[in-house]
Amino acid sequence: xxxxxxxxxxxxxxxxxxxxxxxxxxxxxxxxxxxxxxxxxxxxxxxxxxxxxxxxxxxxxxxxxxxxxxxxxxxxxxxxxxxxxxxxxxxxxxxxxxxxxxxxxxxxxxxxxxxxxxxxxxxxxxxxxxxxxxxxxxxxxxxxxxxxxxxxxxxxxxxxxxxxxxxxxxxxxxxxxxxxxxxxxxxxxxxxxxxxxxxxxxxxxxxxxxxxxxxxxxxxxxxxxxxxxxxxxxxxxxxxxxxxxxxxxxxxxxxxxxxxxxxxxxxxxxxxxxxxxxxxxxxxxxxxxxxxxxxxxxxxxxxxxxxxxxxxxxxxxxxxxxxxxxxxxxxxxxxxxxxxxxxxxxxxxxxxxxxxxxxxxxxxxxxxxxxxxxxxxxxxxxxxxxxxxxxxxxxxxxxxxxxxxxxxxxxxxxxx
Ligand SMILES: *[C@@H]1O[C@H](CO)[C@@H](O)[C@H](O)[C@H]1NC(C)=O
Ligand SMILES: *[C@@H]1O[C@H](CO)[C@@H](O)[C@H](O)[C@H]1NC(C)=O
Numbered sequence: 273x274x275x276x277x278x279x280x281x282x283x284x285x286x287x288x289x290x291x292x293x294x295x296x297x298x299x300x301x302x303x304x305x306x307x308x309x310x311x312x313x314x315x316x317x318x319x320x321x322x323x324x325x326x327x328x329x330x331x332x333x334x335x336x337x338x339x340x341x342x343x344x345x346x347x348x349x350x351x352x353x354x355x356x357x358x359x360x361x362x363x364x365x366x367x368x369x370x371x372x373x374x375x376x377x378x379x380x381x382x383x384x385x386x387x388x389x390x391x392x393x394x395x396x397x398x399x400x401x402x403x404x405x406x407x408x409x410x411x412x413x414x415x416x417x418x419x420x421x422x423x424x425x426x427x428x429x430x431x432x433x434x435x436x437x438x439x440x441x442x443x444x445x446x447x448x449x450x451x452x453x454x455x456x457x458x459x460x461x462x463x464x465x466x467x468x469x470x471x472x473x474x475x476x477x478x479x480x481x482x483x484x485x486x487x488x489x490x491x492x493x494x495x496x497x498x499x500x501x502x503x504x505x506x507x508x509x510x511x512x513x514x515x516x517x518x519x520x521x522x523x524x525x526x527x528x529x530x531x532x533x534x535x536x537x538x539x540x541x542x543x544x545x546x547x548x549x550x551x552x553x554x555x556x557x558x559x560x561x562x563x564x565x566x567x568x569x570x571x572x573x574x575x576x577x578x579x580x581x582x583x584x585x586x587x588x589x590x591x592x593x594x595x596x597x598x599x600x601x602x603x604x605x606x607x608x609x610x611x612x613x614x615x616x617x618x619x620x621x622x623x624x625x626x627x628x629x630x631x632x633x634x635x636x637x638x639x640x641x642x643x644x645x646x647x648x649x650x651x652x653x654x655x656x657x658x659x660x661x662x663x664x665x666x667x668x669x670x671x672x673x674x675x676x677x678x679x680x681x682x683x684x685x686x687x688x
Contacts, residue, residue: 428562428610430681431637432627437678438648441483448503448553448655449669451482455560455662456509463507464674468553468655471499473512482674496526497533503656503669504557508565508585515556523558523567523588537588539581543572548603550618551655558583561608562661568606568613576600580613580631597639598629607659607666609679612637614645622653641687647677 445466452463462482464474473494476482485491498516505514511534512526521544525535539556546552547570557568565583567590578598582591598606598615604625606615612632618625627645630637652671659666659679666677 429684430610431612431630431642431684431687432609432614432645432679433643433682434645434680435647435677436680439676439678441479441674441676443673444482445672447652447671448551449672450503450505450656450658451667451669451674452505452507452658453479453660453663453667454507454510455660459510461507463512465500465503465505468503469499469501471496494528494531496524498524502554502556503551504554504559504568506558506560506565506658508560511585513558513565513583513585515558517555521555523556523583525585525588535588539567539569540590541569541571541579541581545570545572545575545600547578547600548605549599549601550604550620550653553655557606559606559608559659560661561610561659563611566608566613568608570600578603578606578613578615580608580633582633592633594631594633596629596631598631605654605657605668607657609659609661609681616647616654616657618653622651624649625654636684637687 444464448468450465453459453461454463460478462476462479464476464482466472466474473496474488475492475494476485477492496512496514498518500514501517501521502515505512507513507528510528512524512528514524514526516522516524516536520538523537523539524533526532527534544555547554547557547568555569559566559568565585567581567583569579569581570577571579574595576599578596578600579593580596581593583589584591596613596615598613602617602619604616604618606613608614611634612630614627615629615631616625617628625647627642628639630639630642632638651673655669655671657666657668657677664679664681666679668675668677
């Protein structure tokens with residue numbers, strides 16, 4: 273009996289067991305089925321995504337190609353324009369060298385025109401009214417105003433507002449050099465220093481002689497007792513102040529009448545470094561302004577920025593020194609106007625020179641108040657830019673071309 277009961281129980285358990293197993297298996301199958309379905313869906317999606325991604329990549333590549341092509345065309349066009357511009361500039365230069373004008377002719381013709389206009393007006397007035405018009409109306413400029421008064425302190429509160437005009441006078445000598453006129457006195461002589469190291473100065477009696485000369489064979493010259501270094505020299509008050517490199521840098525004061533050395537000095541500056549990042553041959557640049565002579569230099573101690581000092585032309589003593597905020601890097605040249613240092617910058621591949629840092633020793637002007645002043649683009653880089661305080665123009669040497677830049681000034685207080 274017990275055996276039968278056990279047997280029945282066992283078979284019941286077995287039946288129940290097999291039922292449970294079947295249900296479990298079915299459950300597992302549906303689960304797995306749905307999982308499979310989802311995996312298939314994922315596959316589908318990821319296939320779609322990757323093909324979409326591929327398409328997108330292709331599109332982007334195509335767009336990039338087009339952009340590249342467009343850039344090439346634009347670059348080609350720009351190069352063409354540049355070449356044409358260059359050619360035009362050269363043609364203008366050629367025309368200018370064929371018809372050299374004396375530097376003042378523009379002003380003169382303008383004044384004559386003005387005069388004639390006034391004369392005509394006067395005649396018309398007299399014809400209409402029948403009575404003579406009073407001479408020298410209020411707004412008429414008297415002829416004596418032709419050359420502005422110079423070296424008056426009150427005249428010297430000006431700052432550069434722009435480069436008003438440029439004139440290419442000649443192509444003479446090598447890439448680097450310096451040409452200048454004495455701003456003191458009435459001498460018309462033009463002094464030309466060809467190269468950043470030589471001992472022979474050419475002296476042309478007048479500007480015209482320089483622009484018209486075709487060879488230096490007959491040009492008077494001065495052989496200096498020691499060769500010069502750099503392009504930082506200046507003729508001032510009948511003396512030449514030039515830089516010589518012996519063991520140290522020396523400033524030599526040379527009497528141009530007697531052709532003798534008057535004085536020489538080693539400046540109290542230690543460990544000098546090139547003062548302009550783009551014109552490495554200059555360690556000392558002596559410049560003139562309305563107030564006298566200045567020395568622009570740089571030292572190892574203040575490696576990044578340009579320094580300025582006031583030079584006594586009498587005994588070559590340094591009166592005062594300043595560290596300026598103007599960086600040496602990418603500086604090409606500099607000059608002082610009315611006690612303010614203007615540093616001209618360019619790029620290693622020469623582009624347009626620009627005044628981008630200003631330092632006023634009286635502290636009334638600072639760089640942020642002065643707009644950047646651009647020079648017209650010419651040939652290469654300026655190896656020297658000498659400001660002539662009498663003429664308010666810059667004698668520049670640009671890759672062997674001698675150029676005059678006429679400056680437009682405005683009063684300091686208009687800056688604010
Ligand atoms: C100085 O320049 C002349 C040409 O003007 C040249 O013949 C001469 O070799 C130069 N001298 C030096 C020392 O470079
Ligand atoms: C040059 O020397 C002569 C003779 O000593 C002198 O008369 C003349 O004034 C000097 N020139 C300058 C600019 O100092």
